[in-house]
Amino acid sequence: METAWLQRHQIGVYALTVGGAVSIAVARPATASLFEQLVNPVLALLLYVTFLEIPFVELRNSVTNRRFMAGALGMNFLVVPVVVFGLTRLLPADPVILVGVYMVLLTPCIDYVIAFTDMADGDAGQLTAATPVLMLVQLLLLPAYLWLFMGRDIAAAIEPAPFLEAFVFLIAVPLTLAWITQLWGERAEAGRRWEAVMAWLSVPMMAMTLLVVIASQLPRVQHSLEQIAVVIPVYVAFLIVMPVLARLVAGRLRLPDGESRALMFTSVTRNSLVVLPLALALPAEYGLVPAVVVTQTLVELTGLLALTRLVRSRVWERSETVIQKVSFE
Template sequence: MPVNDSQHKTEPNTPEPGLAGSGVAALFIGAIIAGSFLGLASPEASGMVSNYIDQTLLLMIFLLCFELRPSALLDGLKNLRFLGIAWGANFLVIPVIGFAIATVFLSNQPVFYTGLLIYFLAPCTDWFLGFARMAKGDTALGAALIPINMLTQLLLFPVWLWLFTRHTGVVDLESVPGTLMDWFLVPLLAAQALRFVMTKALPEDLFARIMTWAGHIIPVVIAALILQIFAGNIITIADQAQIFGIILVAIFLFFVVTYFVVEGISRVTALPYEQHALLTMTTAARNAPMMLAVTAVAIPGEPLILAALVIGMLVEFPHLTAMKQLLLRQRNRKLAA
């Protein structure tokens, strides 16, 4: 029988462990290779493909918004202490770390600096939950972080750009709020309206299958967007390829620093293991897909910024896998003690 969204007891759809790791990374690498080959082999075909970037962006934004489960926020409000700790770590502590690292490595490269900083600033809203599940973290509480993380980062995006990038001249700051309103408010309302209607009209098992398929489609749509970006801009990206080595080092350092900072926060606040694992994953994973969409519409005509975000996505999956192993070792040591 049809049910309300609040009655759905399953967690919001998140990528399966295998898909969230090597499968998605391979998909994205394949998209980079295919897009680059197309851009070099056939400028005419690559131009046709890249002309549909806006449509792909809208589809990706709609699907990401469709996954949001507002009822999860109400469930998570039972643990305001953890939500406050996670929010402070994600939106106060980590932005400072990201700003410092981006400034040290790329302050003389304003376009790449902007892309790296955007990657650092936004916590994940999807596959971090799959890795938290594998690490035996509190995924029910993690579900409440998804709408909080998404809405907070969208609201803070113009603020971050003003604080951290106004000196670069890369961003037209005055146009950003209106652009985000046009591109994200309408898809968010439409996606949530469709979700509400479906929860009222469809049986629970059918709705759950639809959510599962929506989750599987999202990486494919992201891969299509990556292919379009590289097809239309491979020559520009290739001309600056040497910078990507610096970006990789900066991202690696960011992950190391944030890991130890979160370890310290978890100990000071005496979080139980399940919440510690969740905090580690929500702060380790970055929301590159959403930032890819936000950046493409808010800062158009800057393919190097988008390429920096894609590089970050590729590094992230092995990093999250390593975090999962470290957390499970900590858990096993505590159980054995």
């Protein structure tokens, strides 16, 4: 199976994978714990494969791109909180539901967002360069936003350890290994062959990530779906509103197409897999919060597949004309 064939049919591969993962989760929920142990290793390998496709000269140049960094920070930490606060006005005044929604929607993704950006021909290198800043700022601001929206007790329950562990294991280690591999590839034929094999693995690893995440997380929510179904329209609305706002901001900042796509994905994709340990550590009265977080993961993965297809289509290209009129006239 050639790399070009996999790239051309990747959305179909992912759709079949999602269907298979749902079937496993429903038919064999006891396997969830096994799949959960695989989530971080599979994510780390996916990001290693993704980082291999980014020239490190490009990555160094991306660090100094102030317009993109301003756009990513502004979207995630100024625009998103306003949107989230507005959307949660549609929810019942249940602290458990609200805490879960705030925790997951106020934290930008630092892991598989890079793979989805790369899959949609966005500037994955630029987004990778922004990842340390996004991680640090969300670590500092999440307690502040929870204190503002929910009160002091919830804010005090946030621990930095899961954020730091995720950054080291999912970003720093794969990025370092990818850099070493690229150096190896420049010096030896064996290194170039290894890089070719890793390039072939790009689509299979994305499919494996979808499989382990869905198969491990779906059993968490299937018994409490009636209680948390109220949050699904909010998550769907977030997936619809944020791409439009990100496209407008990208037009205002005059970002190139690749950076515009990257800005859209960082604005939409949330840090659910890192936030989940925080949710599990909350007091017993917040026992439903992990299910609220996991529900966002399941909605988001489905939405990202649709968004990826949309961004790669002519709809995205035609929207540039509309954005320019809105931004500059």
